[in-house]
Structure formats: structure tokens, C-alpha cells
Amino acid sequence: MGLSQAQRLTTTLRTPLTIGIRREDPQRIWERRAPLTPDAVHELVSKKNARVLVEPCDRRVFPPQEYVKAGASIAQDLNSAHILVGIKETPLERLLTSPATSPTSNANAPYVPRTHLMFSHTAKGQPYNTPLLASFLANPTRSQTDAPLLPSLIDYELLTNEDDGKRTVGFGWFAGVAGVLESLSAMAHAHLEIGIASPFLYTPRPHTLPSLERLRAALHDIGKQISYAGTPQALGPFVIGLTGNGNVSQGCLSMLAELPIQKVAVKDLHELVTNSKTDLRKIYLVHAQPEEYLLNTTGRKYERSDYYQHPENYRSVFAEKVAPYLTLFLNGVGWSKSFPRLMTDQQLAIALERARQLRGARFMSIGDISCDIEGGLQFMTEATTLSSPFYQVRPSSLPSHLPSVQVMSVDILPASIPLDASRHFSKALMPYMDSLVQMYTRNNFKGKFARALERATIAAGGQLKEDHRWLQPAVDKWYANGAAGANVTESVDHPTGQPATKAQHNPELKKVLLLGSGMVAGPVVDKIAQRTDVQLMIASNSSSEIQRLTSGHADVQSKVIDVGNRTTYADLIEQADVVISLLPVALHTTIAELCIEYRKHLVTASYISEGMKALHDRATQADVLLLNEIGLDPGIDHCSAISLINKLHDEKKEIVSFTSFCGGLPAPEVPTVPLRYKFSWSPRGVLTAALNPARYRLNSKTMEVAGTQLLRSSFPKIPISSEFTLEGIPNRDSIPYASTYNLGESSSMRTLLRGTLRYPGFSALMYCFKSIGLLATEKTVQFDRWASFIPQCLGIHLNAPVSQKDIPSLLAGLVPPSDIDSFTHALEWLSLLPPSTIGFVPSPMPPIPSGPMTPLDVFAYLLSFKLRYLPNERDMVILSHEVIAKHSGPMAPEEVHTSTLVTYGTPKASAMARTVGIPVAIAALSIVDDRVPIRGVHGPGDRSIYPTVLDGLEEAGLSMKESNIEGLLPSIVQKRESITGGGGCSKTRATWTVELAQKVSKNR
Incomplete structure (x- = not known):
């Protein structure tokens, strides 16, 4: 078993050896097995002269009285036991590590190191059980002279035959x-x-x-x-x-x-x-x-x-x-x-x-x-x-x-099957128990069972055995991060679903709980894990995503939860200081209510919903901050816009025009595909956004666009960069942002517009898709071959049967003539029409949907397959504001200010993941550091939030590039002038408001 010579000299006892049978962790409600049966106890007592103590447990398959009949004693503690046996790992708070002493009054009675037998779940380097393993090893807080008297750890999983290496004790x-x-x-x-x-x-x-x-x-x-x-x-x-x-x-x-x-x-x-x-x-x-x-x-x-x-x-x-x-x-x-x-x-x-x-x-x-x-x-x-x-x-x-x-x-x-399983296990374990008894009572540790115990020993005398020394760095790191001497314990689940154990922590560590593990979670984890004074816990229903996120972060804890069952994570919220929710928006109100109940702060990247707004007073009374809209859009767009606007207000300038566009796109070098767009998750949201109505101010007029006309109301050539051309689509209702950004009455604004960026041709092609019924949501289609999809959609759209031969003439009547060629090519590329080019090989198609679905859902399903990002393809995020400001007075010159971010995905994280995840992490850490005094439901508009977020983004290489041109008279600003574009590029262009107004006027 690896005891040192000094230990072996002190192991001969003058009193009977004491064996303790542990009570299993109470959290394991189904654990009814016992390592030793009453029959085995009777043999140990009657034939080995051992004393057996049994912790009481009404759940164990063998009632306490059966052990008493076998000669054991029921004991509330096992402090006098030399050998302790259980099934699963011992909870940390009940682990006995001090040496056992002889019950005699002899002042020279030797101290005896204990031996623990269990399925410890430490031999493979399981990080969630590092605290358990560390308890058997010498560490900086212990006297090294005491190390030889630390207990030995024997793992049942390592008990094997000498000849074939097969396990001998198990279930x-x-x-x-x-x-x-x-x-x-x-x-x-x-x-x-x-x-x-x-x-x-x-x-x-x-x-x-x-x-x-x-x-x-x-x-x-x-x-x-x-x-x-x-x-x-x-x-x-x-x-x-x-x-x-x-x-x-x-x-x-x-x-x-x-x-x-x-x-x-x-x-x-x-x-x-x-x-x-x-x-x-x-x-x-x-x-x-x-x-x-x-x-x-x-x-x-x-x-x-x-x-x-x-x-x-x-x-x-x-x-x-x-x-x-x-x-x-x-x-x-x-x-x-x-x-x-x-x-x-x-x-x-x-x-x-x-x-x-x-x-x-x-x-x-x-x-x-x-x-x-x-x-x-x-x-x-x-x-x-x-x-x-x-x-x-x-x-x-x-x-x-x-x-x-x-x-x-x-x-x-x-x-x-606790009865039969315990009998089988106990029978297999008894020869090893006999060897341990001989070691303690006769200092005799020989034979095949003794050698098997030696092979199954993970730690002895305060040291890891040779085969397990590779585990030492993880233990050292655990101590270096403040675990040594910790007196606080917390239940933590292993990501693979292993039942809870106790993990020690530095009591001064702040605790952040991350709910969710989707595509933007990686940068959140990386950012928070850099802080040695913050303990991060990830809770998700996907252990695969958890393992991906914790890879390379040995100190990040995790737990698999059921996001639909609040009882599986309510305790985690109670233990946290700050909660980050990356769960679906529909769950945020539930999370927020728990945060209010336990008086914990919350951070999300989602828009403030009506349900969230309703929690403002309760959150304020509970001294809780529910911070939302702290991702990209919403998030960075708010922080950068408010920062620029407040700076202009501090200069006593009036804002007369505000225009902002944001978008996530494939990088320019990604091969061109229909829509010039790619999806990293379900495209349904992108398709439904093309049906939303919009409202905004332009040329001192409030413009309203019906959902049916949104795709015909795009703005071409948004002048953000000279490297690529972009178009813009109005994004829902821009008018309320007059209040959000403290711009005054919206009616006083010449321009107030927020929009979405796409590559040129997106809106026109999407409009064509809509024109033939591919975005319909009122009825369903069902087909047994993809060639039937368009005829069925056209049939619903026209309320008449459509055959394959009717398609060319119908497309010519429904699609604008200027778009028919590009539209037909897109349908052929998507394999929805037969190719017209000789030698063209259609790409593979996904399986046919098995049940009825709306045309929009079928189309989204197809696009998620056809337009997914391929390996080594990167995405791009663009965010740009244009603000026109002036001093008071009718002839005061106007100034055009721009603020722009252009960033690309990296091999480690997409641009979208970084621009959503990093601001979330920055905000959470700012709250952890008590730098945000506001309470209730808020976005990032407070001065205690957005400057910190922008500073953190600059450190991460995600800073906004600002420029301005000053001293333009109102008449001049309406003309084309040479001004500096965002991102440092310079080109001759009109202000956004001019080009957008010209486009709208032409369309009208």
C-alpha cells in the first residue's frame, strides 16, 4: 500500500483494529448499497478480532440491527477507525485525515495513519474532485513532519488481477x-x-x-x-x-x-x-x-x-x-x-x-x-x-x-439492486480486507491481494504513488489559487453528471454564475477566468458545451442543469454574487425573479422585455441590479452612441441627426453565395425580421414602412468603408431611441434611424423569395421531394394549383425583371430549380422534412444547411454611428461625427461571439467589483457602466474609431463633402442623411 518504513514501525496495535463503515453522502438519495454485509462484519469480528463501527443510516439496504447482531457497534462518528470503507467518495466535510490513536492510556501509544477505501473518482484527474485528492497530500499549510501520518487512499476501480489486469471489485x-x-x-x-x-x-x-x-x-x-x-x-x-x-x-x-x-x-x-x-x-x-x-x-x-x-x-x-x-x-x-x-x-x-x-x-x-x-x-x-x-x-x-x-x-x-449488488461486492472485497487487517495487526503485507492493494493505492504518506504523480500539478494549482486552508464548502456537479461533492474555495472569492453555454459563451468564460479573485461556475443543459468551455480553465467549475426546471439551478443563483444569463430570452424573467428572491445581480445581452420592465420596483426594493442590453446590438451600440452623444452634450451642442447601422456578415473574402450571407444558427429570425414594419425620422419627416414593403425600402451604399459596399435595412421602430439616448423630442430630430447592414443584393433577393411565397407563415406545405417545394409555395401564394412547367412564367410575372436572372441563379444554386448551365453539379440537399411545416420554416431549414459557415471561414461585425450636431442658433455650423467598429472572427472565436460575450463579461466583473451603484432594471446607459465597457473593449481590440468634420453650414452639409470615414478610411461621400434621403425620395 506504499506506507513508509517509519509508518510501518508504528502500526502494531495492542488493541483490536477498528474498521468503520461509512454512511454514504445524504445527497445520494438512491445510494443504498453497503461495502460490507453483516455476514462479512461477523467474519471480521469473530475471526479477525477486529472491532467494527457502523454509522447509522436508515436508507442502507441492511438495517442497523443486522450489523449489531453480527457484532458491530453503531457509532455516530468513526474517529477511532483505522480503516474506513464506503462505496462512493467521502464528502469533504466528513473526511477523516488525522491519524488514529490507540484507545489505551499509554502515553507512548503510536499514532496510526488511516486507510480509506472508496470509488474516489480522482485517478483520471477529475477536476471536480481535486479537493478530495488534495486532502490526502502534504500541502503548504501542513507541517511536513505530519505528512507520513496522512491517510492512504485506495480506489476500488484500481483493484485488478495480476495476470489479465481485469477489475476484481465492482458492480x-x-x-x-x-x-x-x-x-x-x-x-x-x-x-x-x-x-x-x-x-x-x-x-x-x-x-x-x-x-x-x-x-x-x-x-x-x-x-x-x-x-x-x-x-x-x-x-x-x-x-x-x-x-x-x-x-x-x-x-x-x-x-x-x-x-x-x-x-x-x-x-x-x-x-x-x-x-x-x-x-x-x-x-x-x-x-x-x-x-x-x-x-x-x-x-x-x-x-x-x-x-x-x-x-x-x-x-x-x-x-x-x-x-x-x-x-x-x-x-x-x-x-x-x-x-x-x-x-x-x-x-x-x-x-x-x-x-x-x-x-x-x-x-x-x-x-x-x-x-x-x-x-x-x-x-x-x-x-x-x-x-x-x-x-x-x-x-x-x-x-x-x-x-x-x-x-x-x-x-x-x-x-x-442494493441487496444482491452489496452481497456480490462484499464477497469480492473481503480478501483485500483480510490483507489490510494483517498489515495493521501483524505488519505483514505480502501476497497477491497485498500487491493488488499496492497497485490500487493512489496516495500514501502524504505523497502520490508513482503511477499517479502526474496528478500533482493540478493539486498544486488548486492550492495556488487559494484553496489551501479554505473553510467554505460548496456543492459542485461534474459536467458528466457525476453526483455532487464538496469543493473548497477561498472565502474571499467573488462568485459569478454563467447560465447557458451557447456560441457567445466562450469569450465570456475566457474573460472572467482571467480573474484570480473570481470563481466562475458554468451551468448548462449541454455537457459537451460545458467541456468545450472549461477546456484550458482548470479552475472554472460547472454543473449540468435542466434549464426548464428552476429547481436544478436555484441553489446556484443563491450561492452566486452575480448571475449572467445567456439562456433564451423567454427564460430571463424567471431568472430575474430568482435573482430578486436571493438578492443577486443579473446581466443579460437581450432587449428589455415587458416582463423584465415589470420587475423594476421589486428589484430596486431588493437592492438588485437587473442589467440588460449589454451585448452587441443591443449593447455596444448603446454604449458607443451614448458616449458620443453625452460628449457632445457636455460641449453644449444640440444633436440634430442620429443614424446608426449594425450587422454581422461573412468576411469579404468568404466565397459569394446567394444573399451573400451565412448562418451560424437557425436563420428563422433573419427571415422573420424581413417581414417587420419599421418607423424612423428622415428629412424632418416620420417615415413608416409596412412589413410587406420593408425589403423594397433598403438604403444602398451605406458609406462606412471603402473596402466593401453595404446596404442598410430599417430596423423596427427607431423613434423610442430619442428618449433612450437623451436626444430630446423625436419630432425635433431631422434624422433618427437605426438599421441593419447587409451586402448589396440581400434585400432584392430576399424580396424575390418573399414574392413567390417562401416566407409565408399562414399555411403549411408537405412534400416527398425538394422539386415540389416551390410549386407548393407558389400554389399557396397564388391560391391555385401550380405545376413544375408553370414555374418560369410565374416567376417572370412575380419577380421584378431586373432581378429575374440573379433570382433564378440563386434558386438553382439552392437546388430548388434544375440547373440551366451544362455541367453545373448541384450541391447536396438536407433530408426531406417529415411533417407539415410553413414555407418559411422549410426555407429556414434549407438555408441553415446550405449557407452554414465552412471550416476556416470567418465572420465580420460592423457597427457605425453618424451624429450631426451644432451649437445653438439658426446659422450655427453643423458638425458630422462618426464612430465605427469593424472586427473579424478569429480561429478561437467568431466576431459575433466576441462582440456579444466580452461586454457581458466586462459588465459582470464591474458589478462584482461594486462599481455600479444603480439598482432596478436598466440598460447600459448609466455613466457607471458604459465608460467601463468601452474601456474594456478597447483593451480587447474592439474599440470604436471616431472622426469628425467641423464647421459645415447647414446648406453645405446637404452636399457631398470629403470627410473621414469610420475605421480610418477616407473617401468623398455625402453624409448618411443625404444619401438615405435621396434614396427614399426616389422610391417615393
């Missing part, structure tokens, strides 16, 4: 047994939701019966019913797929044997499922072997030794050959990063597309018994609990017409 077989029952029960629930009741509705969940024998009998009765009456015809042949050949899969096979199983080969699946005469009174089992679904890309046959030496030469074809035919898939195979996944997110779409073409309910349900988060099954992103054993999986890359998949991924399955 894998019982995970398979329980996994079959949980998966069948969850699957029956999924079938019931689609209107089919199967015999498996009566499958007992493993915790509902007291023994494995009773569970087997119940499943056997279901099997007899199936043999007699069969499974529902609507489900088709009932096929169970199984992977793996270890203890997990053997447990599965043992339980499945209670059903009328007929084994089939992978090659027979298609005939089995498609044959209408297949016997429904059997359950078909395909136990897929690696050679059946692992393909060697070099052309060689699968060989196990070659696979483990060269896993990069293999890819899985499970999604094509096996998955589509399965009614239930039981995954019992493990996975590590250097090996190919069993199924990727993309392969899930392939499997579901093929499954929906077969009869029956195919590939609706998965039991991932191995429970490797984002492992062999990339789309399995979270572990579930026995309280809520399954969830719906839908990767963001999954086409909208394909269904989600139900996954059972309970990570403590053996805990649901």
Missing part, C-alpha cells in the same frame, strides 16, 4: 441487469407516448422489488405473455441490439434470458424487419460484435490486436448496418478518446433517416449502460438519475424533420 454485471429493466421500462413509456401499449409497460423498475430473484420472475412472466400473444403489430418485429462483451453485457444477457429470445446476426436484420411474416411472439436479439460494425479504412479485415494498435484506421458503421433496425439499443461497450465513436451526431441523423423508412418504431430508445458522457455515443450528453431515468436527445445538427431519441443513462444502476 458492472449488476449495471447490465438493472440497465435492461430500466431501458425496457423507459422504452415502454416512449411507445405509450406514440399511442402504443406494449407488454413491457409491466416491466418492474429494479428498485421496486426487493431482490434480483423477484425481478427475474416478473420479467419472465412478461416473456411468457409475449410468447402467447406477441408484441404489438404496430411496433413490428421487436429487435434488441447489444454491444460489448464485458461484465455489463453479460449482466444484460443474463436478464434478457427471461424473455423468448431468438438471436440473430447483423446480416439478417434487414430481412427480419422488412418481412411481414416475421413472428411477433419472439424478441430478437442481435449481439453486435466489433468485427460486424468496425470497418478498417485501409481495406484490411478487423483484427482485435490491430484495432487496439491502430484505432485511427477504423470507423464505425453501426449507424448504417445495425441501429436503424433496432427497437431498443443497449450500449454496453466502453470508449476512450483515441478510438472511433460507435455513433457520432452526424451518424445519428443517418440512422434515424434510415429507421423512419422501415416499419415499426425503430431506434426510438437507447439504454446507454456504459454511460460515457459524449463517448461512444457522442449525442449522449448527460447522465440521468433513478428519480428521472431518461431524457430526449436532439443534437443541434439533427435535421428538424427527424425525431429526437429517448436515452436512459442512469450512472448508478447497481444502486437500484
Whole structure:
């Protein structure tokens, strides 16, 4: 076990050795297992002369009185125990690290280091358990002379055979047994939701019966019913797929044997499922072997030794050959990063597309018994609990017409069969307990079980064992960041769904909670993680995104939550100082209400909704700031505009014109595609924005544009940069910004306009799409081939049947003649019309939507596939204001001031992510530092906010470039003049107001 010679000299006791059986963490409500049974305790007491103490626990499968009968004592604490055994890791606040002492009164009685046995979840460097590992190691706050008396840590997971290296103490077989029952029960629930009741509705969940024998009998009765009456015809042949050949899969096979199983080969699946005469009174089992679904890309046959030496030469074809035919898939195979996944997110779409073409309910349900988060099954992103054993999986890359998949991924399955699992575990553990007793009582540490304990020891004598010394830097970093000597504990969940443990923190650290982990979260995390005096916690429903965000940030904590269930994150809000919400806008009011309840500040990048406005008085009374509109648009646009306007006001100048445009676009070098636009998420919002009405001031007139005419009311050649040309589209209602920006009465403004930037041609092409009904939302379409999409949209738009041959003449009548060529080319590029150019090869199309959808939703689905950013393509963000100001007086000269930001995406983060995420982080840190005194619901317009944000953006390389031309008379400012453009470029141009007015006048 790695004890030093000095330790071994002090380990011979004059009193019986004391063994303590811990009570498991109370937060693990389903943990009823015990490491040692009463029979094992009786053997230790009667044959080994050991003293056994048992912490009381009414949840444990063996009642306290059974241990008392076996010779143990019930003890409220285990302070006198030398060996402490439990199942899962010990909560930090209950971990005994001081040496044990002999109960005799002899002043020379030796101190004895303790030994802890548990599944510690530290051997792989799990960051969430670094505090636990550190408790076994010498550190700067401890006297180094005490280090040899620190306890030893032995991990059950590392107990192995000498000959084959296989684990000897564990619960894998019982995970398979329980996994079959949980998966069948969850699957029956999924079938019931689609209107089919199967015999498996009566499958007992493993915790509902007291023994494995009773569970087997119940499943056997279901099997007899199936043999007699069969499974529902609507489900088709009932096929169970199984992977793996270890203890997990053997447990599965043992339980499945209670059903009328007929084994089939992978090659027979298609005939089995498609044959209408297949016997429904059997359950078909395909136990897929690696050679059946692992393909060697070099052309060689699968060989196990070659696979483990060269896993990069293999890819899985499970999604094509096996998955589509399965009614239930039981995954019992493990996975590590250097090996190919069993199924990727993309392969899930392939499997579901093929499954929906077969009869029956195919590939609706998965039991991932191995429970490797984002492992062999990339789309399995979270572990579930026995309280809520399954969830719906839908990767963001999954086409909208394909269904989600139900996954059972309970990570403590053996805990649901506590009696039989505990008996099995205790029997396997006892030989190792015998070796430990001999070590303590006879200083004899020899034999194969002793050597196995040595291999399973992670730490002893205050030092990591040689095989585990690579863990030391993480522990050192944890101490360096203020963890040493901490007296505050907090419950933290590992991103893979591991149950909560206690993480120590510096009590002076401020705590920021980030809710959400989407595309803009990366810069937020990077910015806040730079602060050594701030502890960041990320909470999201996507463990894959959490892992991406925490990569490279060892000190950032995380927890998987259910964003739809406030109880899963309310405690995190209570523990935080500042909360950042990057969740969908609809959830912000709920988050804000919790922040008010717990008196915590909130930051969001979203517009202030009516629901948020209504919380102003409550937030003020609670001394809470609910800060919104602190991203890009809204956000940086507000900060930079207000800064410029306030500076002009401080100079006693009157603002007569304010114009602002903002947009996120592909960088100019990105290859040209229809719309000259690309989407990094669903384009539905962009399409619906093209239907919004707009209102603004121009040439001292209030202009109102109906939603039907928005795309015909764009402004060409917005003069921002000489490097590329842009057009602008009015953005909703600009009039209220007279108040937001303190511009006075809107009626006194000559110009007041906020707009969206696009490349030239966007509005015209989008108008063409609208003209043929592609943006319609009132009715739905459904088709079996993409060629039918445009005829159906035209039919709805014209309220008359349309055939393929009618399309050319109809397009000529609906689309402006000047746009017909570019529009036809766009439809051909999108593969919605046959190509007119010889040799033109259409690009691939996404799968056909399976159900009825509005034309706009179908079009958004198609564009998300066709116009997505490709690798190495970067985006661009442009924000520019033009303000015309003057001193008072009718003949006072006017000045044109511009403020412009042009920035590009980087390999690490998109321009959109940086311009939204960085201001959010800056604002949150400013609040953490108590630099923002305002309370209630606000945007960033207060002087305690926007200057700090702008300074932080300048440090991040996102500063606004300001310029101005002074002394222009009102008559001169209406003419073309040479002025300095934003971003440092100079060109001859009119002021924005002139060019925009000329365009509107021409259109009118």
C-alpha cells in the first residue's frame, strides 16, 4: 500500500483494529448499497478480532440491527477507525485525515495513519474532485513532519488481477441487469407516448422489488405473455441490439434470458424487419460484435490486436448496418478518446433517416449502460438519475424533420439492486480486507491481494504513488489559487453528471454564475477566468458545451442543469454574487425573479422585455441590479452612441441627426453565395425580421414602412468603408431611441434611424423569395421531394394549383425583371430549380422534412444547411454611428461625427461571439467589483457602466474609431463633402442623411 518504513514501525496495535463503515453522502438519495454485509462484519469480528463501527443510516439496504447482531457497534462518528470503507467518495466535510490513536492510556501509544477505501473518482484527474485528492497530500499549510501520518487512499476501480489486469471489485454485471429493466421500462413509456401499449409497460423498475430473484420472475412472466400473444403489430418485429462483451453485457444477457429470445446476426436484420411474416411472439436479439460494425479504412479485415494498435484506421458503421433496425439499443461497450465513436451526431441523423423508412418504431430508445458522457455515443450528453431515468436527445445538427431519441443513462444502476449488488461486492472485497487487517495487526503485507492493494493505492504518506504523480500539478494549482486552508464548502456537479461533492474555495472569492453555454459563451468564460479573485461556475443543459468551455480553465467549475426546471439551478443563483444569463430570452424573467428572491445581480445581452420592465420596483426594493442590453446590438451600440452623444452634450451642442447601422456578415473574402450571407444558427429570425414594419425620422419627416414593403425600402451604399459596399435595412421602430439616448423630442430630430447592414443584393433577393411565397407563415406545405417545394409555395401564394412547367412564367410575372436572372441563379444554386448551365453539379440537399411545416420554416431549414459557415471561414461585425450636431442658433455650423467598429472572427472565436460575450463579461466583473451603484432594471446607459465597457473593449481590440468634420453650414452639409470615414478610411461621400434621403425620395 506504499506506507513508509517509519509508518510501518508504528502500526502494531495492542488493541483490536477498528474498521468503520461509512454512511454514504445524504445527497445520494438512491445510494443504498453497503461495502460490507453483516455476514462479512461477523467474519471480521469473530475471526479477525477486529472491532467494527457502523454509522447509522436508515436508507442502507441492511438495517442497523443486522450489523449489531453480527457484532458491530453503531457509532455516530468513526474517529477511532483505522480503516474506513464506503462505496462512493467521502464528502469533504466528513473526511477523516488525522491519524488514529490507540484507545489505551499509554502515553507512548503510536499514532496510526488511516486507510480509506472508496470509488474516489480522482485517478483520471477529475477536476471536480481535486479537493478530495488534495486532502490526502502534504500541502503548504501542513507541517511536513505530519505528512507520513496522512491517510492512504485506495480506489476500488484500481483493484485488478495480476495476470489479465481485469477489475476484481465492482458492480458492472449488476449495471447490465438493472440497465435492461430500466431501458425496457423507459422504452415502454416512449411507445405509450406514440399511442402504443406494449407488454413491457409491466416491466418492474429494479428498485421496486426487493431482490434480483423477484425481478427475474416478473420479467419472465412478461416473456411468457409475449410468447402467447406477441408484441404489438404496430411496433413490428421487436429487435434488441447489444454491444460489448464485458461484465455489463453479460449482466444484460443474463436478464434478457427471461424473455423468448431468438438471436440473430447483423446480416439478417434487414430481412427480419422488412418481412411481414416475421413472428411477433419472439424478441430478437442481435449481439453486435466489433468485427460486424468496425470497418478498417485501409481495406484490411478487423483484427482485435490491430484495432487496439491502430484505432485511427477504423470507423464505425453501426449507424448504417445495425441501429436503424433496432427497437431498443443497449450500449454496453466502453470508449476512450483515441478510438472511433460507435455513433457520432452526424451518424445519428443517418440512422434515424434510415429507421423512419422501415416499419415499426425503430431506434426510438437507447439504454446507454456504459454511460460515457459524449463517448461512444457522442449525442449522449448527460447522465440521468433513478428519480428521472431518461431524457430526449436532439443534437443541434439533427435535421428538424427527424425525431429526437429517448436515452436512459442512469450512472448508478447497481444502486437500484442494493441487496444482491452489496452481497456480490462484499464477497469480492473481503480478501483485500483480510490483507489490510494483517498489515495493521501483524505488519505483514505480502501476497497477491497485498500487491493488488499496492497497485490500487493512489496516495500514501502524504505523497502520490508513482503511477499517479502526474496528478500533482493540478493539486498544486488548486492550492495556488487559494484553496489551501479554505473553510467554505460548496456543492459542485461534474459536467458528466457525476453526483455532487464538496469543493473548497477561498472565502474571499467573488462568485459569478454563467447560465447557458451557447456560441457567445466562450469569450465570456475566457474573460472572467482571467480573474484570480473570481470563481466562475458554468451551468448548462449541454455537457459537451460545458467541456468545450472549461477546456484550458482548470479552475472554472460547472454543473449540468435542466434549464426548464428552476429547481436544478436555484441553489446556484443563491450561492452566486452575480448571475449572467445567456439562456433564451423567454427564460430571463424567471431568472430575474430568482435573482430578486436571493438578492443577486443579473446581466443579460437581450432587449428589455415587458416582463423584465415589470420587475423594476421589486428589484430596486431588493437592492438588485437587473442589467440588460449589454451585448452587441443591443449593447455596444448603446454604449458607443451614448458616449458620443453625452460628449457632445457636455460641449453644449444640440444633436440634430442620429443614424446608426449594425450587422454581422461573412468576411469579404468568404466565397459569394446567394444573399451573400451565412448562418451560424437557425436563420428563422433573419427571415422573420424581413417581414417587420419599421418607423424612423428622415428629412424632418416620420417615415413608416409596412412589413410587406420593408425589403423594397433598403438604403444602398451605406458609406462606412471603402473596402466593401453595404446596404442598410430599417430596423423596427427607431423613434423610442430619442428618449433612450437623451436626444430630446423625436419630432425635433431631422434624422433618427437605426438599421441593419447587409451586402448589396440581400434585400432584392430576399424580396424575390418573399414574392413567390417562401416566407409565408399562414399555411403549411408537405412534400416527398425538394422539386415540389416551390410549386407548393407558389400554389399557396397564388391560391391555385401550380405545376413544375408553370414555374418560369410565374416567376417572370412575380419577380421584378431586373432581378429575374440573379433570382433564378440563386434558386438553382439552392437546388430548388434544375440547373440551366451544362455541367453545373448541384450541391447536396438536407433530408426531406417529415411533417407539415410553413414555407418559411422549410426555407429556414434549407438555408441553415446550405449557407452554414465552412471550416476556416470567418465572420465580420460592423457597427457605425453618424451624429450631426451644432451649437445653438439658426446659422450655427453643423458638425458630422462618426464612430465605427469593424472586427473579424478569429480561429478561437467568431466576431459575433466576441462582440456579444466580452461586454457581458466586462459588465459582470464591474458589478462584482461594486462599481455600479444603480439598482432596478436598466440598460447600459448609466455613466457607471458604459465608460467601463468601452474601456474594456478597447483593451480587447474592439474599440470604436471616431472622426469628425467641423464647421459645415447647414446648406453645405446637404452636399457631398470629403470627410473621414469610420475605421480610418477616407473617401468623398455625402453624409448618411443625404444619401438615405435621396434614396427614399426616389422610391417615393
